[in-house]
Every structure is written in C-alpha cells, then in structure tokens.
Amino acid sequence: MIAHKKKFTTGLVLIAMFIVILVAIFMPLFNGHNGLEYLDNLYNSISKGSAYYIDSVRTEVQSLEQSDLTVNLTMASEVQAQQTVSLFMKAGAQVGQEGNQLTVTGNMAKILGYCLDDAQLMYDNDGAAVSAKYGYAEKAALYNWWSALKSMDFSLKKQKQFKAAKIADMVKAKAVETAYNYYGIEAQNISDRFGVVLFSLIFYVVYTLWYGFGIMDLFEGWGLRLEH
Structure with missing residues (x-):
C-alpha cells in the first residue's frame, strides 16, 4: 500500500x-x-604531467663517483638474464652470465644515466626506439631494467655503497616505474x-x-x- x-x-x-x-x-x-x-x-x-621526475633523478645520478663498481644480480629466469645482458652492454658495462645470475662491472653513473635515457623514451611514448635497441618488446626491456635495479640495490648495500644504492632505487621508483605505468598515455x-x-x-x-x-x-x- x-x-x-x-x-x-x-x-x-x-x-x-x-x-x-x-x-x-x-x-x-x-x-x-x-x-x-x-x-x-x-x-x-x-x-x-605531475609524475615526471626523470630530470631531477638524472641530477642525482650525475653526483655519483665515476669509479667502476661490480654488482651481482639475480634475475627471475635465465631468459630474463639473457635479455638484461644487452641493457648493460649498451650502457658500456662488462657483463658475465651464469644461468639467471649476472655479474656487471661498469660506471654506475653511466649505467643509470643510460637507463634514464630508456625511461625518457618510454615516458615520451617512443617505445619503438627502445625495442629497436634491444630487439624485443619495449615494456619487457623496461621491466628488465626495473628487476635489475631492484637486485642492484641489494648488491650495492652489501658492499656498503649506500649512496649508489639509494640513487639506483630512486631511478627504479621515480623514473622506470613511472615511465612503465604511464607508457602509451598522452x-x-x-x-x-x-x-x-x-x-x-x-x-x-x-x-x-x-x-x-x-x-x-x-x-x-x-x-x-x-x-x-
């Protein structure tokens, strides 16, 4: 009713x-x-537009000492490790691989700066340029950078290279993650x-x-x- x-x-x-x-x-x-x-x-x-930190992170990377460091990285699989080798070699580092383990020797400022170049390309939605560098999908390349930087942070801390570890983590969180998440968005x-x-x-x-x-x-x- x-x-x-x-x-x-x-x-x-x-x-x-x-x-x-x-x-x-x-x-x-x-x-x-x-x-x-x-x-x-x-x-x-x-x-x-408000999540862009690459330029400020690049300034932090340039403050690193220019001496070479060696880091031991553990990747998720042997395939990922093989793909990641090309990232570091393009950055001018020496890389040894054994299964899913990588030994990377090179200038951290140069390596991280090269990683930021890839992040910038992805942030600008120019994934084709990243894919052309490495011969596989651009998002996979950026994810491999993220995984490598995560492992690098751990390795650098074991060596008490705390400043380098902090900056590597900054590159991962503020540049690589952001570029990956916003890829394809104008x-x-x-x-x-x-x-x-x-x-x-x-x-x-x-x-x-x-x-x-x-x-x-x-x-x-x-x-x-x-x-x-």
Missing part, C-alpha cells in the same frame, strides 16, 4: 532516471570508451581540461545525492520511515 503517492512517484522517477544515466555511462559513447574508461584515461593523462595539462574535470567532480556529487534522495523518497512514499 502506497502511503504518500507524490513522494513515491518522485522517488520512482529519480531512480528510473538514475538507472538510465547509469546505463548510458557504461555505453561506449566517448570515442569508443564508456564514461568510466574516458574519465580514467583523462585523470591518468592529467596525472602523468600527458595533458589540467588547465586545458579544467571544464571537464570540474563537471565530472560536480556530477559525481550530484549523482550520488540523486540516488540517495531517490531511495529516501521511494521508501517514505511507501510508508517506511527511519526513527530513533
């Missing part, structure tokens, strides 16, 4: 409109993407899309309240009330 027909009708209309818009959000109406995918891509592209300035960003935030708040008031009116019209 409907206790308050006007409230019930209002709630029903609000919920019906809410569902219609929800269905539209999940339809590919935005250049082949649904609304959530469109906004996800938008916020990723905006955040990419950076945008928030000021260029401020209208869309503002609309999406306001819409989120309004749409949430819309659902809440719809449910409230629907149940109050039905005769159900919340009481203490």
